[in-house]
Amino acid sequence: DIVMTQSPxxxxxxxxxxxxxxxxxSQSVFYSSNNKNYFAWYQQKPGQPPKxxxxxxxxxxxxxxxxxxxxxxxxxxxxxxxxxxxEDVAVYYCQQYYNTPLTFGGGTKVEIK
Amino acid sequence: xxxLQESGPGLVKPSETLxxxxxxxxxxxxxxxxxxxxxxxxxxxxxxxxxxHHSGITYYNPSLKSRVTISVDTSKNQFSxxxxxxxxxxxxVYYCARVIVGVTTAFDIWGQGTMVTVSS
Numbered sequence: 001d002i003v004m005t006q007s008p009x010x011x012x013x014x015x016x017x018x019x020x021x022x023x024x025x026s027q028s029v030f031y032s033s034n035n036k037n038y039f040a041w042y043q044q045k046p047g048q049p050p051k052x053x054x055x056x057x058x059x060x061x062x063x064x065x066x067x068x069x070x071x072x073x074x075x076x077x078x079x080x081x082x083x084x085x086x087e088d089v090a091v092y093y094c095q096q097y098y099n100t101p102l103t104f105g106g107g108t109k110v111e112i113k
Numbered sequence: 114x115x116x117l118q119e120s121g122p123g124l125v126k127p128s129e130t131l132x133x134x135x136x137x138x139x140x141x142x143x144x145x146x147x148x149x150x151x152x153x154x155x156x157x158x159x160x161x162x163x164x165x166h167h168s169g170i171t172y173y174n175p176s177l178k179s180r181v182t183i184s185v186d187t188s189k190n191q192f193s194x195x196x197x198x199x200x201x202x203x204x205x206v207y208y209c210a211r212v213i214v215g216v217t218t219a220f221d222i223w224g225q226g227t228m229v230t231v232s233s
Contacts, residue, residue, distance in 0.1 A: 040219035048225075049210075049224065049225060050220070052213065052221045055213060055218070055219040055221075097218040100172055100175075100217050101175060102217055103161070104159040104161070105158070
């Protein structure tokens with residue numbers, strides 16, 4: 001199984017400041033045949049299901065604010081919230097879909113400082 | 114817009130079978146997409162259970178494969194999860210979701226989830 005390791009476990013950021021979350025996979029999730037990283041980011045607020053933010057490592061899902069961006073390739077990925085808003089308080093998860101079983105990171109909790 | 118809704122018993126006894134259904138609205142399952150089940154133990158992360166296509170093709174997490182069956186009922190526009198021989202470790206919120214593209218990729222539409230507790 002591909003192990004997904006997120007860091008940090010939690011972070012507190014001031015409103016309007018940048019938040020950066022990292023995710024590392026135990027093996028590359030990049031397919032050279034189609035030049036795609038099989039990788040996604042989700043946001044989960046308390047009592048709600050996860051919400052897809054980013055897929056193919058950097059493609060923003062429809063309706064997701066452009067302050068959310070995904071970057072990285074191979075084994076190292078980053079989710080950046082360029083200007084943290086109060087509604088961004090949540091737990092963020094990464095996921096690989098390079099192969100089965102699909103696996104998720106342990107989550108990063110984002111709070112307001 | 115497409116909506117998913119899980120249903121089923123909230124309490125299951127140890128060693129029994131957990132059975133859940135996911136009703137899909139505003140989209141015909143027969144039209145395409147793969148559909149999946151994911152669970153989340155209290156205070157924990159996400160665990161993929163498996164995916165199903167309207168044709169009946171399934172993909173399971175090997176860690177659960179011996180106990181899991183996912184099936185689809187196109188006449189009712191729903192798909193189902195059965196997990197046998199449950200223990201307390203199977204206590205979780207169970208989500209159904211749509212696979213955004215392909216067979217086993219990301220999930221773009223999720224149900225609200227249903228809490229299942231395994232206890233005598």
